Amino acid sequence: MILFSFSKSSKEAILSDMIPKKWPEPVYQFENNPLSEEGFRLGRDLFYDVNLSRDKSISCANCHLQYTGFTHVDHKVSHGIEGRKGTRNSPVLINLIWNNSFHWDGGVNHIEVQSINPIKHPAEMDNTLKNVLSYLQKSSNYKMKFSRVFGDTIISTKRFLQAITQFTGSLISSNSRYDQYQRKEIEFSIQEKKGLKLFKKNCNSCHTAPLFNSNNLESNGLPIDTIFNDLGRYTITQLKKDSMKFRVPTLRNIEVTFPYMHDGRYKKLREVIKYYTEELNTKTTYLSPRLKRKISLNSNEQKDLIAFLLTLTDKEFLYNKRFSFPRK
Amino acid sequence: MTLLKIQILALLLCFGKSTQAQPSVSVIFDIDLTNTSDVKIETFRFYASNFQIEFTDGTREKINVTCHLIDMEDKESLHIKIPTTSIKTIRSINYLIGTDSLTNISGALEGDLDPIKGMYWAWNSGYINFKLEGNRIVSGKKTPFEYHIGGYNGDQATSRKKSITLIKSENDSIHINVNPYTFIDAAESVNEFSIMIPGKKAAQLADFLPDIFSN
Numbered sequence: 001m002i003l004f005s006f007s008k009s010s011k012e013a014i015l016s017d018m019i020p021k022k023w024p025e026p027v028y029q030f031e032n033n034p035l036s037e038e039g040f041r042l043g044r045d046l047f048y049d050v051n052l053s054r055d056k057s058i059s060c061a062n063c064h065l066q067y068t069g070f071t072h073v074d075h076k077v078s079h080g081i082e083g084r085k086g087t088r089n090s091p092v093l094i095n096l097i098w099n100n101s102f103h104w105d106g107g108v109n110h111i112e113v114q115s116i117n118p119i120k121h122p123a124e125m126d127n128t129l130k131n132v133l134s135y136l137q138k139s140s141n142y143k144m145k146f147s148r149v150f151g152d153t154i155i156s157t158k159r160f161l162q163a164i165t166q167f168t169g170s171l172i173s174s175n176s177r178y179d180q181y182q183r184k185e186i187e188f189s190i191q192e193k194k195g196l197k198l199f200k201k202n203c204n205s206c207h208t209a210p211l212f213n214s215n216n217l218e219s220n221g222l223p224i225d226t227i228f229n230d231l232g233r234y235t236i237t238q239l240k241k242d243s244m245k246f247r248v249p250t251l252r253n254i255e256v257t258f259p260y261m262h263d264g265r266y267k268k269l270r271e272v273i274k275y276y277t278e279e280l281n282t283k284t285t286y287l288s289p290r291l292k293r294k295i296s297l298n299s300n301e302q303k304d305l306i307a308f309l310l311t312l313t314d315k316e317f318l319y320n321k322r323f324s325f326p327r328k
Numbered sequence: 329m330t331l332l333k334i335q336i337l338a339l340l341l342c343f344g345k346s347t348q349a350q351p352s353v354s355v356i357f358d359i360d361l362t363n364t365s366d367v368k369i370e371t372f373r374f375y376a377s378n379f380q381i382e383f384t385d386g387t388r389e390k391i392n393v394t395c396h397l398i399d400m401e402d403k404e405s406l407h408i409k410i411p412t413t414s415i416k417t418i419r420s421i422n423y424l425i426g427t428d429s430l431t432n433i434s435g436a437l438e439g440d441l442d443p444i445k446g447m448y449w450a451w452n453s454g455y456i457n458f459k460l461e462g463n464r465i466v467s468g469k470k471t472p473f474e475y476h477i478g479g480y481n482g483d484q485a486t487s488r489k490k491s492i493t494l495i496k497s498e499n500d501s502i503h504i505n506v507n508p509y510t511f512i513d514a515a516e517s518v519n520e521f522s523i524m525i526p527g528k529k530a531a532q533l534a535d536f537l538p539d540i541f542s543n
Contacts, residue, residue, distance in 0.1 A: 032435065109453040112435035116443055116450035129444045157444045161436040236452050237484075238527045 195308025479526025
């Protein structure tokens with residue numbers, strides 16, 4: 001695509017180099033937000049800046065920690081300023097530019113506008129866009145950085161949102177052992193191969209390779225949580241048929257992104273597999289047609305499937321210094 | 329990807345503002361705010377977009393997609409200019425009350441569409457097309473009302489078309505009377521005093537919007 005021809009002066013952050021070969025075209029291609037190395041770095045500064053929260057205590061990274069695939073650890077639901085609890089498990093930030101909607105209920109329709117949510121959410125950063133902008137406008141450091149990216153020192157909502165997107169949109173994980181196997185650089189063990197087969201048969205219709213997610217909202221049959229009564233997509237459309245539907249999350253780096261599901265109800269992959277194979281009631285109302293046929297796996301097969309899921313861990317991504325807190 | 333094309337199109341359309349000394353038509357919103365003892369309006373802001381001018385000879389200008397935020401507290405916002413290509417007698421003006429759906433899926437926007445203006449929902453992305461807040465006396469009791477009308481998708485769409493035919497022909501200016509009380513009464517007649525999310529109710533209330541504008 002010609003769209004990808006950004007000026008080479010801006011060193012590393014070049015979209016065409018970021019997109020793995022044979023992957024589908026991303027939904028978001030930075031079309032009105034030309035990717036640059038300076039833009040990526042500015043976005044990273046913002047992502048790790050606690051001053052975006054009202055009491056200057058937390059940054060985006062508090063809930064989106066790199067070495068756990070940019071999700072939080074331990075908590076079932078996110079914790080914001082003053083320890084206030086949210087109602088949902090914070091999702092991973094992996095390969096976001098292939099998603100056509102965001103949040104568990106798909107209520108956010110564009111990657112650029114997503115950040116308005118955590119900034120304003122009372123149980124997250126509890127701030128206002130006005131405060132954030134006036135903080136940035138007062139900082140000579142940010143003024144300099146914005147002008148490097150956008151050509152002048154104006155710091156607007158749009159520029160702020162687009163800069164963050166340059167960072168979050170660049171979080172691409174594509175070098176797991178699975179990817180290396182696909183590229184024929186390594187071999188899988190017999191167990192991993194068996195697991196891959198089982199995965200293709202039972203899971204790939206929703207968690208579709210190579211992204212291991214899909215842009216559909218589906219119900220995987222989980223009973224409603226008892227604390228928040230979260231009806232998922234229904235919250236957005238108010239249509240009965242959308243009850244209990246959630247975005248199909250990516251399984252990339254699933255080994256480290258626990259707890260699992262929108263409410264963090266499972267701590268271990270073992271529990272998730274047990275759910276799909278033993279607990280899932282195929283007669284559940286709203287259950288996706290893709291899960292209507294019972295998945296029967298014996299205990300060896302369950303282990304094989306988990307062995308495969310572990311091949312989706314991408315250490316290079318999880319420990320890439322480029323994505324880490326920017327040390328001066 | 330068609331979505332990509334739509335996004336680019338929306339941006340081109342919304343920001344193709346020309347600044348040259350081109351002929352233009354002034355559209356002036358005259359908001360009726362003669363608060364009665366019964367009703368007090370505290371906030372009143374709405375979007376108007378997709379203006380199209382039609383002349384008495386039957387010709388029309390191209391639709392101008394620019395989205396304007398009209399705010400009762402900001403005098404300047406009540407007066408907008410629509411560029412034209414010719415100076416002829418105007419017969420009517422068509423516009424959209426609210427923002428079009430392309431605008432709602434186009435990511436971070438600026439100017440009147442800057443989310444900082446408080447006319448944007450983040451959790452269910454999209455613009456609040458119409459915001460009216462205040463209170464009124466209902467059977468002797470002060471009752472607050474709060475109408476945030478938004479939603480762009482399918483049945484949830486809340487922008488509405490309006491066409492105004494001029495009574496007195498004009499070449500360069502159009503006055504549009506805006507009577508928010510009409511809406512308050514209509515909403516009360518269906519027992520709605522508060523709406524803050526997109527959905528069926530918001531779409532029903534949106535049907536009352538065209539009636540508040542007149543020549």
